[in-house]
Amino acid sequence: MSKLRIATCSLAGCFGCHMSFLDLDEQLAGLAEQIELDRSPLTDIKHLAGDGIDIGLIEGGVCNAENVHTLREFRSRCRILVAVGACALTGGVPALRNGIPLAACLGEAYLHGPGIEAAGVPDDPELPLLLDRVYPLHEVVRIDHVLPGCPPPAAAFHALLTAIIAGQPPALEYALRRFD
Ligand code: SF4
Numbered sequence: 001m002s003k004l005r006i007a008t009c010s011l012a013g014c015f016g017c018h019m020s021f022l023d024l025d026e027q028l029a030g031l032a033e034q035i036e037l038d039r040s041p042l043t044d045i046k047h048l049a050g051d052g053i054d055i056g057l058i059e060g061g062v063c064n065a066e067n068v069h070t071l072r073e074f075r076s077r078c079r080i081l082v083a084v085g086a087c088a089l090t091g092g093v094p095a096l097r098n099g100i101p102l103a104a105c106l107g108e109a110y111l112h113g114p115g116i117e118a119a120g121v122p123d124d125p126e127l128p129l130l131l132d133r134v135y136p137l138h139e140v141v142r143i144d145h146v147l148p149g150c151p152p153p154a155a156a157f158h159a160l161l162t163a164i165i166a167g168q169p170p171a172l173e174y175a176l177r178r179f180d
Pocket residue numbers: 012013014015016017059060084085086087088092093149150151152
């Protein structure tokens with residue numbers, strides 16, 4: 001049986017969901033016999049290999065133009081797309097900025113906040129523009145499955161992946177459906 005190809009990425013996330021995936025510890029060795037990592041912060045692969053990605057795991061919400069581009073690329077190339085963690089599901093803690101005008105956020109970060117020297121909002125064209133607010137993934141693309149939690153427990157990743165490997169619909173038991 002060929003291995004499932006998995007890609008992962010962090011958009012407006014903190015990498016904590018990836019760390020929780022790594023919390024699978026020795027179970028990763030078992031999974032490694034059945035999955036193969038494509039583009040991911042855990043590999044050095046810079047671009048998705050093609051259209052043949054079986055599962056895309058995305059942590060983080062969508063906060064800037066590059067996030068939108070990356071998310072759409074994952075959606076177009078991954079057969080199954082999974083929103084991983086509270087940020088991907090709802091925007092999470094970064095979405096606390098949604099009630100504040102973007103100009104005020106930038107002003108606090110770069111112009112008026114404590115400890116600022118050489119005030120000025122970065123405007124290099126290489127920098128992705130921030131969106132007006134932080135969006136959950138499902139407001140940008142279709143999502144197939146979700147892993148709730150901040151972060152989801154390692155066992156939730158295992159349950160999801162083993163179900164998909166077995167050709168079963170993922171169904172998280174109650175104890176694995178946490179939101180904190
Ligand atoms: S859900 Fe929590 S752990 Fe995951 S990226 Fe967001 S803040 Fe980090």
